[in-house]
Amino acid sequence: MSQTSKSDAITAAPTGLALPSYLQADKLGPWGIYLQQVDRVVPYLGSLARWADTLRRPKRALIVDVPIQMDNGSIAHFEGYRVQHNTSRGPGKGGVRFHQDVTLSEVMALSAWMSIKNAAVNVPYGGAKGGIRVDPKTLSRGELERMTRRYTSEIGIIIGPTKDIPAPDVNTNEQIMAWMMDTYSMNEGATATGVVTGKPVDLGGSLGRRDATGRGVFTVGVEAANHIGLDTRTARIAVQGFGNVGGVAARLFAESGARIVSVQDHGGTIYREAGLDVPALLAHVAVVGSVAGFVGAEVIANDAFWDVDCDILIPAALEQQITEANAPRIKAKMIIEGANGPTTPAADDILHDRNILVLPDVIANAGGVTVSYFEWVQDFSSFFWSEDEINARLVRIMKEAFAGVWQVAQENTVSLRTATFIVACKRILHARELRGLYP
Ligand code: NAD
Numbered sequence: 048m049s050q051t052s053k054s055d056a057i058t059a060a061p062t063g064l065a066l067p068s069y070l071q072a073d074k075l076g077p078w079g080i081y082l083q084q085v086d087r088v089v090p091y092l093g094s095l096a097r098w099a100d101t102l103r104r105p106k107r108a109l110i111v112d113v114p115i116q117m118d119n120g121s122i123a124h125f126e127g128y129r130v131q132h133n134t135s136r137g138p139g140k141g142g143v144r145f146h147q148d149v150t151l152s153e154v155m156a157l158s159a160w161m162s163i164k165n166a167a168v169n170v171p172y173g174g175a176k177g178g179i180r181v182d183p184k185t186l187s188r189g190e191l192e193r194m195t196r197r198y199t200s201e202i203g204i205i206i207g208p209t210k211d212i213p214a215p216d217v218n219t220n221e222q223i224m225a226w227m228m229d230t231y232s233m234n235e236g237a238t239a240t241g242v243v244t245g246k247p248v249d250l251g252g253s254l255g256r257r258d259a260t261g262r263g264v265f266t267v268g269v270e271a272a273n274h275i276g277l278d279t280r281t282a283r284i285a286v287q288g289f290g291n292v293g294g295v296a297a298r299l300f301a302e303s304g305a306r307i308v309s310v311q312d313h314g315g316t317i318y319r320e321a322g323l324d325v326p327a328l329l330a331h332v333a334v335v336g337s338v339a340g341f342v343g344a345e346v347i348a349n350d351a352f353w354d355v356d357c358d359i360l361i362p363a364a365l366e367q368q369i370t371e372a373n374a375p376r377i378k379a380k381m382i383i384e385g386a387n388g389p390t391t392p393a394a395d396d397i398l399h400d401r402n403i404l405v406l407p408d409v410i411a412n413a414g415g416v417t418v419s420y421f422e423w424v425q426d427f428s429s430f431f432w433s434e435d436e437i438n439a440r441l442v443r444i445m446k447e448a449f450a451g452v453w454q455v456a457q458e459n460t461v462s463l464r465t466a467t468f469i470v471a472c473k474r475i476l477h478a479r480e481l482r483g484l485y486p
Contacts, residue, residue, distance in 0.1 A: 077156030111201035132158035139175030142216025166471035208241035244419035253422035255437035261295025263414020280304035288364030314339035362389035
């Protein structure tokens with residue numbers, strides 16, 4: 048996140064101590080973008096608008112010090128966060144991110160977007176998010192485990208299977224969820240599998256979780272395409288990011304007949320007009336770690352990715368990839384946001400003016416949290432479903448949610464992003480109103 052000159056000045060204070068990230072000024076960072084999105088929705092909330100300030104502030108934000116002994120005997124302190132944006136509809140739910148640039152402001156925004164996402168697909172959760180300001184690649188496995196366990200113990204006062212349920216996000220995975228589950232369980236004196244989702248299947252994880260986000264991207268993509276007369280079975284698709292989300296979405300679209308004409312990842316950009324061999328590309332990436340060096344495709348410049356002639360573009364890598372600079376060049380008729388926050392607000396306006404349909408992250412990538420919800424339900428009942436059952440329920444929820452959002456967009460002549468916010472904010476604020484204020 049960029050710092051203002053004001054925060055730079057404060058950081059340079061004579062004590063020599065770095066200013067905590069949560070005091071750094073936020074120009075139009077993620078939290079500022081989220082507040083703008085709320086402002087856009089308020090005129091559509093009717094009488095519920097009187098509760099709108101509920102959306103503009105997190106219910107609870109915890110900053111924790113995470114001290115650990117490093118392998119060389121020194122003591123290191125990391126800054127950790129857990130933010131519960133809203134719990135009106137149920138326990139907090141959202142991932143934990145380990146990244147050197149994480150700030151409280153970013154975690155606040157991500158937690159708010161989880162409130163919106165969970166309400167948009169109508170799973171009975173509020174929104175939460177957590178993070179540690181660390182580059183985990185600099186830690187040994189032992190240091191990573193000690194940091195994860197101490198963080199879990201520190202946030203243990205606000206998380207729990209009925210309070211707030213963390214999950215993986217950037218740089219966290221099944222192993223880290225297993226350590227979190229174990230730490231919480233040791234502190235409680237009983238195994239509590241339902242305290243986190245995204246666990247290994249052998250520890251109460253769910254079948255179908257790994258493919259869930261990509262499957263959701265595919266499902267809402269097909270539904271939306273039908274509305275605009277685009278046949279996904281013959282569509283040409285460009286995908287940025289070929290990991291958990293982009294790789295699975297590309298595979299499902301290719302299996303249904305679409306041509307994946309271009310893929311970009313951190314290693315480079317490849318193109319094949321006749322369509323890439325997706326199973327072969329997945330196998331290549333599994334071995335090499337990137338699309339770079341894949342035979343059977345042409346290498347193009349990274350910037351040329353935005354000029355690729357295609358019908359559908361799927362950003363499934365990082366935040367703020369579609370900007371004012373490249374939005375005017377995009378040829379696709381439809382964009383499906385697999386990543387969180389891939390489109391800047393200025394780019395969003397350009398795409399809207401160019402009549403390019405944007406399926407926003409808060410609905411398009413909600414398949415992951417939907418199957419996390421299934422995992423939590425299965426853990427509570429200690430009864431596990433087949434992968435076919437999970438996929439069928441996921442597809443039904445995604446289709447119903449998308450149909451509702453599409454209808455609201457048509458009725459109010461607004462973008463799908465604003466429509467998703469309308470649906471979600473009404474659900475959150477209606478729950479708030481029904482519960483009333485305590486005391
Ligand atoms: P991942 O780590 O599996 O894959 C990330 C991909 O992005 C990789 O292919 C990587 O090479 C690529 N990438 C990294 N830097 C890049 C760059 N500079 N240019 C182009 N490509 C680059 O991650 P993922 O789980 O697939 O997540 C991708 C996005 O989807 C993130 O924004 C994440 O928050 C979001 N998301 C993920 C899930 C989930 O269930 N995994 C759910 C909701 C949202």
